[in-house]
Amino acid sequence: AQKITQTQPGMFVQEKEAVTLDCTYDTSDQSYGLFWYKQPSSGEMIFLIYQGSYDEQNATEGRYSLNFQKARKSANLVISASQLGDSAMYFCAMSLAGGTSYGKLTFGQGTILTVHP
Amino acid sequence: ETGVTQTPRHLVMGMTNKKSLKCEQHLGHNAMYWYKQSAKKPLELMFVYNFKEQTENNSVPSRFSPECPNSSHLFLHLHTLQPEDSALYLCASSQEGRLGGYRGYTFGSGTRLTVV
Numbered sequence: 001a002q003k004i005t006q007t008q009p010g011m012f013v014q015e016k017e018a019v020t021l022d023c024t025y026d027t028s029d030q031s032y033g034l035f036w037y038k039q040p041s042s043g044e045m046i047f048l049i050y051q052g053s054y055d056e057q058n059a060t061e062g063r064y065s066l067n068f069q070k071a072r073k074s075a076n077l078v079i080s081a082s083q084l085g086d087s088a089m090y091f092c093a094m095s096l097a098g099g100t101s102y103g104k105l106t107f108g109q110g111t112i113l114t115v116h117p
Numbered sequence: 118e119t120g121v122t123q124t125p126r127h128l129v130m131g132m133t134n135k136k137s138l139k140c141e142q143h144l145g146h147n148a149m150y151w152y153k154q155s156a157k158k159p160l161e162l163m164f165v166y167n168f169k170e171q172t173e174n175n176s177v178p179s180r181f182s183p184e185c186p187n188s189s190h191l192f193l194h195l196h197t198l199q200p201e202d203s204a205l206y207l208c209a210s211s212q213e214g215r216l217g218g219y220r221g222y223t224f225g226s227g228t229r230l231t232v233v
Contacts, residue, residue, distance in 0.1 A: 047223070
């Protein structure tokens with residue numbers, strides 16, 4: 001079974017600085033996708049970025065980039081130039097390509113990010 | 118708006134009540150999901166529907182009963198719940214056949230349920 005681990009319950013960053021949120025995963029499958037979601041206090045899960053297991057380049061979406069290290073099974077999220085609106089809970093998640101787990105997301109425990117002015 | 122709409126946003130119900138949560142998507146997705154988010158726990162997958170057929174019941178108690186009348190609508194019927202069922206219930210949709218799609222799964226804003 002797959003597992004996602006986020007070891008940082010909470011992180012603090014100064015506005016305009018960069019921050020890295022850690023995520024490690026465990027799966028024996030070769031084909032999988034890794035996702036990061038942002039959940040503000042309103043509850044909605046907002047998609048941020050996606051990395052496929054066969055993608056050779058790290059994914060980027062605006063201020064978000066995913067530092068994908070396949071051999072270490074890590075998929076850290078880097079947020080550059082933090083903004084006050086980035087304060088939220090961040091979830092790392094994984095979906096497998098085949099078998100009975102196909103199409104379902106497994107989530108980590110989440111990291112609460114607080115951006116200070 | 119994400120394209121996935123959940124109603125109601127908040128619900129308080131007694132343990133003997135019967136209520137339903139509704140989820141609607143008009144993204145053309147063919148898979149829909151119910152997730153439960155409790156305090157201090159990772160999101161837990163409850164049910165999966167692909168092409169209106171239930172393909173996953175993740176050991177959910179029978180007091181939760183899903184219904185998917187078509188590929189755009191998903192319900193979660195609730196009856197005789199327990200206080201520990203209080204949580205945020207999130208609905209999501211995706212396009213089956215892709216690895217969650219490059220935009221992943223689209224989530225609704227959730228229904229915050231309190232059982233008293």
